Amino acid sequence: MNDITPREALNFDELGFDTAAVRAGTLRSEYNEHAEALFLTSSFCFKSAAEAAERFANSEDFFTYSRFTNPTVTMLQDRLAALEGGEACIATASGMSAILSIVMSACNAGDHIVSSRSIFGSTLNLFATVFTRFGITTTFVDPNDLDAWRAAVQPTTKLFFLETPSNPLTEVSDIRAVADVAHEAGALFVVDNCFCSPALQRPIEHGADVVVHSATKYIDGQGRVLGGAIIGKRDFVMGKVFVFVRTTGPSLSAFNAWLMLRGLETLPIRMERQSANAFKIAQWLETQPGIKRVWYPSLASHPQHDIAKRQQKTGGALVAFELHGDTPEAQRANAWRVIDQTRVISITGNLGDTRTTITHPASTTHARVTPEARAAAGVTEGVIRLSVGLEDPNDICADLARGIA
Ligand SMILES: N[C@@H](CCOC(=O)CCC(=O)O)C(=O)O
Numbered sequence: 311m312n313d314i315t316p317r318e319a320l321n322f323d324e325l326g327f328d329t330a331a332v333r334a335g336t337l338r339s340e341y342n343e344h345a346e347a348l349f350l351t352s353s354f355c356f357k358s359a360a361e362a363a364e365r366f367a368n369s370e371d372f373f374t375y376s377r378f379t380n381p382t383v384t385m386l387q388d389r390l391a392a393l394e395g396g397e398a399c400i401a402t403a404s405g406m407s408a409i410l411s412i413v414m415s416a417c418n419a420g421d422h423i424v425s426s427r428s429i430f431g432s433t434l435n436l437f438a439t440v441f442t443r444f445g446i447t448t449t450f451v452d453p454n455d456l457d458a459w460r461a462a463v464q465p466t467t468k469l470f471f472l473e474t475p476s477n478p479l480t481e482v483s484d485i486r487a488v489a490d491v492a493h494e495a496g497a498l499f500v501v502d503n504c505f506c507s508p509a510l511q512r513p514i515e516h517g518a519d520v521v522v523h524s525a526t527k528y529i530d531g532q533g534r535v536l537g538g539a540i541i542g543k544r545d546f547v548m549g550k551v552f553v554f555v556r557t558t559g560p561s562l563s564a565f566n567a568w569l570m571l572r573g574l575e576t577l578p579i580r581m582e583r584q585s586a587n588a589f590k591i592a593q594w595l596e597t598q599p600g601i602k603r604v605w606y607p608s609l610a611s612h613p614q615h616d617i618a619k620r621q622q623k624t625g626g627a628l629v630a631f632e633l634h635g636d637t638p639e640a641q642r643a644n645a646w647r648v649i650d651q652t653r654v655i656s657i658t659g660n661l662g663d664t665r666t667t668i669t670h671p672a673s674t675t676h677a678r679v680t681p682e683a684r685a686a687a688g689v690t691e692g693v694i695r696l697s698v699g700l701e702d703p704n705d706i707c708a709d710l711a712r713g714i715a
Pocket residue numbers: 430431432477524659660661669674675676678
């Protein structure tokens with residue numbers, strides 16, 4: 311590929327994380343532009359039919375067609391691989407298409423997955439309803455019960471799936487401990503690192519084989535575009551996932567990749583500040599009598615506080631809390647009242663934005679999950695998820711106080 315860099319290529323393994331966040335992805339055109347260029351083109355031209363044939367035959371090394379190779383997307387992939395400490399990355403159109411691509415690349419009909427039960431609603435549905443139609447079954451387990459992971463293993467188990475911290479309750483699991491069980495079983499261990507981003511947690515360093523992201527969240531960081539990313543060893547990512555994405559087309563657009571490159575430049579400072587704001591808000595929520603329970607990994611009351619301290623740089627920017635209520639209906643009414651009384655916070659089904667967002671998971675992000683699966687994951691009608699942004703945390707507390715009072 312035309313890797314024309316103004317000076318010699320940088321080795322990001324030897325440079326700091328913050329340096330990689332702004333500089334990794336060094337591909338430049340013949341013009342040696344300073345900022346990453348946006349290559350809005352569906353295809354690339356060839357000097358001859360023979361060159362076209364040669365380049366299509368070696369598509370990993372040449373730009374041919376943007377469904378599978380585009381310079382702007384390559385720069386994003388290179389940067390994400392550097393940030394996660396992986397050998398290679400493939401970017402996709404959304405987080406869900408990233409998970410789909412991993413499973414379709416790793417499993418065949420008749421194979422089996424062991425997954426945490428505490429995962430995003432659409433991921434749970436993908437495993438429980440879509441894959442089963444193609445003969446891939448999943449056993450869901452309590453993510454903090456290592457015996458349950460072990461007991462769920464079958465001769466056909468090919469993949470372990472963990473989300474830590476989990477969506478929406480920020481349940482934290484020991485990545486190294488689950489990795490050991492996965493590897494004893496000969497399974498590929500996939501960790502969804504969406505809530506932390508590589509700025510706060512690098513699962514590959516703790517034994518994960520593959521890291522998956524909804525890049526829509528902290529990687530974009532400003533609530534603008536959808537995207538996904540798969541990071542891991544070259545033989546799996548380029549040998550299998552690349553071929554799947556090339557053939558089936560859940561590819562990331564160059565425009566979205568370009569925005570995400572901009573977003574990543576501020577990832578470390580956004581995560582630091584948003585985490586600090588979230589900690590302040592979580593501490594304040596714990597003092598509110600109207601609130602039954604608060605989940606935030608940096609709080610001493612969090613059930614996996616010790617694991618989080620070991621594994622994450624900060625508690626992250628997601629806070630979950632539960633409202634009182636004698637019945638599920640009363641809990642929902644209380645939660646909706648708090649949400650509806652906000653004026654500053656955005657009521658929306660997304661997270662990872664610089665603006666604070668508030669979500670009622672039971673009726674949005676986890677609405678299509680069965681009530682039993684929601685109950686097993688602890689997602690009651692009283693739970694509210696807050697994705698804390700860059701506003702003054704006092705303004706966010708005041709906005710929440712109106713409904714809580
Ligand atoms: N990952 C986002 C997703 C937003 O919600 C959904 O995708 C809902 C699922 C559906 O209705 O199909 C988040 O957690 O905020």
